[in-house]
Amino acid sequence: MEREDLVGRVMADMDPELLNFLRTQVNSFVKWDLIRFFGENPYTTDTAENIARYAGRNVEATQAELAELAAQGVLVEQRLGEMTVYSLSSNPEVRRLIQRFLEASNDRQFRVKAIYHIIRGMR
Amino acid sequence: MERVKTGVPGLDEMLRGGLLPQTTTLVEGAPGTGKTTLGMQFIYNGIIECDEPGIILTFEQFPSQFYRDAANFGWDFRRLEEEGKLRIIMTSPEVSLQDLQRVGGQIEALAREMGARRILVDSISHFQRLTHDPLQLRHLTYTFVNGLKREGLTAILTWESPVLLGEPGEHDIGIPFIVDTYIILRYVEIESAVHKALLVLKMRGSDHDKDIRQFDITSRGIEVRSRFEGHEGIMSGSPRRMADSFVQAFVRR
Numbered sequence: 001m002e003r004e005d006l007v008g009r010v011m012a013d014m015d016p017e018l019l020n021f022l023r024t025q026v027n028s029f030v031k032w033d034l035i036r037f038f039g040e041n042p043y044t045t046d047t048a049e050n051i052a053r054y055a056g057r058n059v060e061a062t063q064a065e066l067a068e069l070a071a072q073g074v075l076v077e078q079r080l081g082e083m084t085v086y087s088l089s090s091n092p093e094v095r096r097l098i099q100r101f102l103e104a105s106n107d108r109q110f111r112v113k114a115i116y117h118i119i120r121g122m123r
Numbered sequence: 124m125e126r127v128k129t130g131v132p133g134l135d136e137m138l139r140g141g142l143l144p145q146t147t148t149l150v151e152g153a154p155g156t157g158k159t160t161l162g163m164q165f166i167y168n169g170i171i172e173c174d175e176p177g178i179i180l181t182f183e184q185f186p187s188q189f190y191r192d193a194a195n196f197g198w199d200f201r202r203l204e205e206e207g208k209l210r211i212i213m214t215s216p217e218v219s220l221q222d223l224q225r226v227g228g229q230i231e232a233l234a235r236e237m238g239a240r241r242i243l244v245d246s247i248s249h250f251q252r253l254t255h256d257p258l259q260l261r262h263l264t265y266t267f268v269n270g271l272k273r274e275g276l277t278a279i280l281t282w283e284s285p286v287l288l289g290e291p292g293e294h295d296i297g298i299p300f301i302v303d304t305y306i307i308l309r310y311v312e313i314e315s316a317v318h319k320a321l322l323v324l325k326m327r328g329s330d331h332d333k334d335i336r337q338f339d340i341t342s343r344g345i346e347v348r349s350r351f352e353g354h355e356g357i358m359s360g361s362p363r364r365m366a367d368s369f370v371q372a373f374v375r376r
Contacts, residue, residue, distance in 0.1 A: 045214050
């Protein structure tokens, strides 16, 4: 129990803004992939089927996560004819946070901590 | 007559000064012939030399690949995006077609907001995903092309030819009939070396150079050079020396 608390404290030792972003928005590996994808390709607008293909994930898993990210304000969901399409929010604050997260993800220690929080959140 | 300069050395001369404004140009070629490079060069030169912002619509290649490939030629696409002079949009044919047809769509809004004058669509071949009916496909592509013209954009559309050497495959959907200008890029084998050839096959409303020219992809992008001399059957991919043809036609009879 004590050991788990210690690990938790070590893992929580990261920038509070990024920790909050991880816990509230990047709380699954598919979302992590999607946030990275939209961060690297910020002017993408497409359907869940096509985005799943770009991200190399299956459509069912991607569809639900895209909808959640849209509900959280990270993405924008729009109807286009009979299609539902997703694009990155144009909110500068959201875009700044995503860029910070992507830059931090280049660091191995950050990645280890981020994975820990995602797995804990999935339990 | 007003011209939209591509900025590709040698090509504007072939086009008698450049493309005509608000027209569409099809650039067809096999993988690696330089279709996308030519399109990127058109967009880059438009921004840098003519102060004409541009849009790249990509249906397969990720924008991050465009940033990387452009950087190899010294073109900083990331900076141009930050400055609001360029947008690389990754989407699909079905979404872009719907988007362009509705009022206030993303492409329309972006073109007006940025003052975009040029667009590269890479590649229009992906429209084949939309339907197997050739007539329907031609109709959809025609609608798309007209949407780009409506927005005042001068467009380069790339088309992937599956044939590495030799004559192009037939366009079942008649895309060359829809576009204003048709440029073909080909690999040509001459004396065990592969060269690249460029031909302006059609240019509606303007005269153009009919020569088949050699071109290279250099560290600065595409450079169109002189015409192929002393050979015929260039576009077949395996040209013959003119003298050999003469012997074949008259001496060996």
